[in-house]
Amino acid sequence: MTLKSAPLIACLGLLPSLAACGDAPAEPPPLTEEALAVVSADPGAPREELARAVDELFDPEHLGETRALVVMHAGDIAAERYAPGYDANTRFVSWSMAKTVTAVMIGMLVADGRLRLDDSPPVPRWQRPGDPRGEITLRQLLQMRSGLRHTEAGDPPYESSEVRMLFLDGRDDMAAWATAQPLEAEPGRQFEYSSATTVILADIAARALTQSEDSDTRRQAVDDYLRTRLFRPLGMDSMVPEYDASGTLIGGSLMHGTARDWARFGEFLRHGGSVRGSQLVPRRWIDLMRTPSPHAQHYGFQTWLNRDDKEEEHPLFPDRAPDSVFAAIGHMGQYVIVSPEQKLTVVRLGHSDAEQRRAMLREVADIFELYPAR
Numbered sequence: 001m002t003l004k005s006a007p008l009i010a011c012l013g014l015l016p017s018l019a020a021c022g023d024a025p026a027e028p029p030p031l032t033e034e035a036l037a038v039v040s041a042d043p044g045a046p047r048e049e050l051a052r053a054v055d056e057l058f059d060p061e062h063l064g065e066t067r068a069l070v071v072m073h074a075g076d077i078a079a080e081r082y083a084p085g086y087d088a089n090t091r092f093v094s095w096s097m098a099k100t101v102t103a104v105m106i107g108m109l110v111a112d113g114r115l116r117l118d119d120s121p122p123v124p125r126w127q128r129p130g131d132p133r134g135e136i137t138l139r140q141l142l143q144m145r146s147g148l149r150h151t152e153a154g155d156p157p158y159e160s161s162e163v164r165m166l167f168l169d170g171r172d173d174m175a176a177w178a179t180a181q182p183l184e185a186e187p188g189r190q191f192e193y194s195s196a197t198t199v200i201l202a203d204i205a206a207r208a209l210t211q212s213e214d215s216d217t218r219r220q221a222v223d224d225y226l227r228t229r230l231f232r233p234l235g236m237d238s239m240v241p242e243y244d245a246s247g248t249l250i251g252g253s254l255m256h257g258t259a260r261d262w263a264r265f266g267e268f269l270r271h272g273g274s275v276r277g278s279q280l281v282p283r284r285w286i287d288l289m290r291t292p293s294p295h296a297q298h299y300g301f302q303t304w305l306n307r308d309d310k311e312e313e314h315p316l317f318p319d320r321a322p323d324s325v326f327a328a329i330g331h332m333g334q335y336v337i338v339s340p341e342q343k344l345t346v347v348r349l350g351h352s353d354a355e356q357r358r359a360m361l362r363e364v365a366d367i368f369e370l371y372p373a374r
Contacts, residue, residue: 028052031052031055035052035055039079040076043071043078043079045078050078050079050370051079053363054069054079056363056366062356062359063352063356064332064351066360067082067092067350068082068092068259068347069259069348070263070347071367072344072345075343082259083350088260089238090258090259091238092256092258092262093330094255094256096195096252096329096331096334098251098252098254098330099328100265100328101226101230102201102202102205102249103201103289103303104273104289105225105226105230106205107285108225108280108281109209114208116138117138118139120135120137125179141197141204143301144191144192144296145187145189145191145192146200147183147184147187147190148183148197150181150192150195150197165177165178172246173248174199175202175246178196178200181196191295191299198252198302201251203248206222206247206248206249219249223241226239226249233280235261236257236265238261239256240257263345263347266328266336266347268280270339270340273285290303290326292305292307297309303328304327306322306327307323308323317361317364321339321369324340324341325338325341332350332353333348333349339368339373342368342373343371346367
């Protein structure tokens with residue numbers, strides 16, 4: 001044995017103590033009592049590992065600002081934490097998570113017989129003779145493949161359909177602005193994510209509920225329907241939907257609710273549209289919401305899917321959770337992520353830019369990996 005080989009052999013003989021050779025990863029710092037306190041006594045996963053995963057989500061340096069996190073497992077709160085200045089009574093803006101709520105409302109109206117999935121919906125300007133937009137179906141709108149010229153992100157930003165509709169020339173009658181846009185593709189041929197499309201769905205809901213063009217009447221009809229058919233049965237008492245000046249629900253962007261109420265909505269979806277044994281929307285409708293669009297494997301009916309479609313920037317984490325996972329996702333990092341196989345609903349609300357969201361989603365995936373699929 002040469003002197004040069006002696007240190008190597010010494011290290012090999014001390015494999016359980018490789019830290020002495022400088023190769024072992026550093027031990028993570030001990031968890032604080034505060035970090036452990038946000039996790040329940042029986043969270044359905046290793047308690048300390050879950051507490052650490054939750055704690056890391058509240059590190060603002062790389063992940064942006066996590067303002068609220070609720071982890072529910074098998075119907076119980078496994079972990080719940082809020083950033084300073086926020087608590088269980090804070091209403092958080094949905095941004096595009098509202099789209100998934102709108103899809104549930106449309107499903108209820110289809111179940112009521114007020115709308116038909118593969119018919120041209122009641123959009124008056126599209127019903128004029130010779131208008132090619134009359135070929136657009138309700139299903140195509142739900143799957144974001146209407147063919148309308150709706151550009152969600154424009155350059156410059158004020159040229160985007162969303163900004164123009166919400167804040168500029170379309171803001172007083174958003175549905176009129178959205179439905180007036182011309183076709184840029186044959187209906188059904190291509191996927192294009194669009195908040196304007198969801199506003200059209202919200203207008204269709206109002207027209208299915210009332211023939212009135214009066215803004216107050218339209219607003220009240222939709223608000224009553226949402227509260228009596230969805231929010232109240234789920235116990236989502238904090239929910240505040242917003243409407244434009246014409247009385248159309250801003251169904252693609254603006255609903256406000258507590259983190260717990262967003263978790264209740266996720267649990268309702270996890271249970272296939274039922275709550276406490278009462279089927280509020282047909283289970284088949286929830287299945288359709290989770291069925292990939294013909295032109296986007298990662299999107300269903302106003303709902304994001306954990307399906308790997310080789311997208312460079314996937315909105316979820318198909319490599320780290322079952323492909324049955326689905327989500328309502330909103331601007332700047334709002335998430336309600338549901339995994340039926342894992343009996344899991346995770347709500348993350350906050351403010352993160354695109355780069356921060358990529359890192360933040362990796363941390364959320366750590367939580368999912370703590371729960372085995374059944």
